[in-house]
Amino acid sequence: MAGVVIVGAGQAAASAAAKLRALGYAEPITIIGEEPLAPYQRPPLSKAYLLGQMPIDRLLLRSPEFWAEQQVELRLGTAVTAIDRAAKEVRLAGTRLPYSQLILATGAVPHRLPAAIGGALAGVHVVRNLADVDGMAPALRAGARLVVVGGGYIGLEAAAVARKLGLEVVLVEAAPRILGRVASAETADAIRSMHLAHGVEIIEGIGISRLWGDTSVRGVELSDGRNLPADLVIVGIGVAPATALAQAAGLAIDNGIAVDAEGRTADPAIWAAGDCASFPMGSGGLRLESVGNAIDMAECVAGNILGAATAYVPRPWFWSDQYDAKLQIAGLNTGYDQVITRQAEGYSVWYYRGKTLLAVDALNDARAYMVGKRLIEAGRSPDAARVADPLTDLKALL
Numbered sequence: 001m002a003g004v005v006i007v008g009a010g011q012a013a014a015s016a017a018a019k020l021r022a023l024g025y026a027e028p029i030t031i032i033g034e035e036p037l038a039p040y041q042r043p044p045l046s047k048a049y050l051l052g053q054m055p056i057d058r059l060l061l062r063s064p065e066f067w068a069e070q071q072v073e074l075r076l077g078t079a080v081t082a083i084d085r086a087a088k089e090v091r092l093a094g095t096r097l098p099y100s101q102l103i104l105a106t107g108a109v110p111h112r113l114p115a116a117i118g119g120a121l122a123g124v125h126v127v128r129n130l131a132d133v134d135g136m137a138p139a140l141r142a143g144a145r146l147v148v149v150g151g152g153y154i155g156l157e158a159a160a161v162a163r164k165l166g167l168e169v170v171l172v173e174a175a176p177r178i179l180g181r182v183a184s185a186e187t188a189d190a191i192r193s194m195h196l197a198h199g200v201e202i203i204e205g206i207g208i209s210r211l212w213g214d215t216s217v218r219g220v221e222l223s224d225g226r227n228l229p230a231d232l233v234i235v236g237i238g239v240a241p242a243t244a245l246a247q248a249a250g251l252a253i254d255n256g257i258a259v260d261a262e263g264r265t266a267d268p269a270i271w272a273a274g275d276c277a278s279f280p281m282g283s284g285g286l287r288l289e290s291v292g293n294a295i296d297m298a299e300c301v302a303g304n305i306l307g308a309a310t311a312y313v314p315r316p317w318f319w320s321d322q323y324d325a326k327l328q329i330a331g332l333n334t335g336y337d338q339v340i341t342r343q344a345e346g347y348s349v350w351y352y353r354g355k356t357l358l359a360v361d362a363l364n365d366a367r368a369y370m371v372g373k374r375l376i377e378a379g380r381s382p383d384a385a386r387v388a389d390p391l392t393d394l395k396a397l398l
């Protein structure tokens with residue numbers, strides 16, 4: 001019996017395998033991952049692990065004993081190079097492995113700056129894998145000059161860690177403001193103030209012309225002609241879904257591996273979950289890049305492989321740790337036309353479309369996050385004026 005083969009040994013792979021076993025699946029399960037480590041959490045890579053405050057074994061999602069007990073075979077340090085759909089086999093270096101059901105959980109690949117403008121110089125880093133972070137760790141020493149390219153969550157988290165370690169940090173964002181793709185101006189203002197207070201210089205609305213240096217990066221030239229000296233550069237300019245394998249196998253790609261509501265591709269034996277997968281939502285396809293999505297979608301796929309026939313309904317949540325602040329996000333703010341801010345226990349930003357609550361960003365405000373998340377999941381929208389009033393007891397809104 002061929003069993004389930006999972007390509008990619010990340011969050012979605014681990015969740016799918018564990019759920020299959022929890023649901024009683026007794027056939028072989030094999031996870032194939034090109035990284036050498038067993039499935040691990042990525043969020044600490046730009047937070048506690050980057051800061052040097054988390055040992056590597058705490059990154060692991062499950063212990064080696066768990067995988068052994070569950071009889072899940074991990075083939076690590078091994079890339080799947082092709083899918084033979086007619087034979088229902090995946091190809092690995094020098095060998096083939098048959099599957100009865102295949103889950104693609106290949107994650108995402110970080111965008112890099114082009115080599116033509118210095119993106120391939122030594123000292124230029126991305127933050128996606130453990131190897132990326134281990135590779136830059138020796139350069140993260142007090143007094144070094146870091147330029148962060150990109151003001152999204154990963155760039156901002158890396159900037160915060162670097163300041164804590166005593167580096168001089170300049171963050172450059174080409175768009176008019178940081179967090180432009182993911183958060184309101186109000187949230188961005190709060191985050192920007194925090195970084196400025198910690199001594200990060202933030203340059204917005206200016207692009208990069210080139211990175212320069214001999215073999216190692218020594219500086220960053222901006223599009224307005226300014227020149228920033230740099231001992232290292234961290235590039236956090238987003239990711240692309242890892243779709244090459246699926247595309248080469250003739251599966252449809254639509255900003256990710258296109259799957260139906262159950263997480264299945266047009267091939268009835270192939271499924272996808274996590275950062276690589278785009279699922280139907282409203283009139284188009286939606287792809288989310290978060291731990292919550294990777295877990296929930298993978299578990300949904302596991303159930304559907306066993307015949308549950310359940311549509312995947314995301315319940316988006318996300319978090320970001322910067323300095324000693326915790327930002328927690330519930331819902332998806334896409335399409336908002338109004339923002340309400342609330343200054344109470346902490347600071348929170350509530351996104352509405354008309355009278356419908358879409359999402360909440362809660363900065364150091366666990367209650368606003370918890371109440372907002374429960375309201376959004378229940379499809380309930382509190383009156384905006386009541387939310388804004390700091391005297392309103394949020395729990396009374398539930």
Ligand SMILES: Cc1cc2nc3c(=O)[nH]c(=O)nc-3n(C[C@H](O)[C@H](O)[C@H](O)COP(=O)(O)OP(=O)(O)OC[C@H]3O[C@@H](n4cnc5c(N)ncnc54)[C@H](O)[C@@H]3O)c2cc1C
Binds near residue numbers: 010080129288289
């Ligand atoms: C630095 C960082 C910080 C983050 N912080 C947060 C956060 O605070 N909160 C949050 O919710 N999310 C966060 N995320 C996002 C979150 O980690 C991802 O959404 C999640 O890991 C997605 O899981 P996945 O299984 O889809 O992909 P991944 O975890 O990326 O796993 C995919 C794996 O597949 C492997 N692979 C790809 N192709 C092949 C192949 N052909 N053969 C074999 N193996 C292959 C890859 O090497 C990789 O190991 C963060 C991500 C990063 C990088």
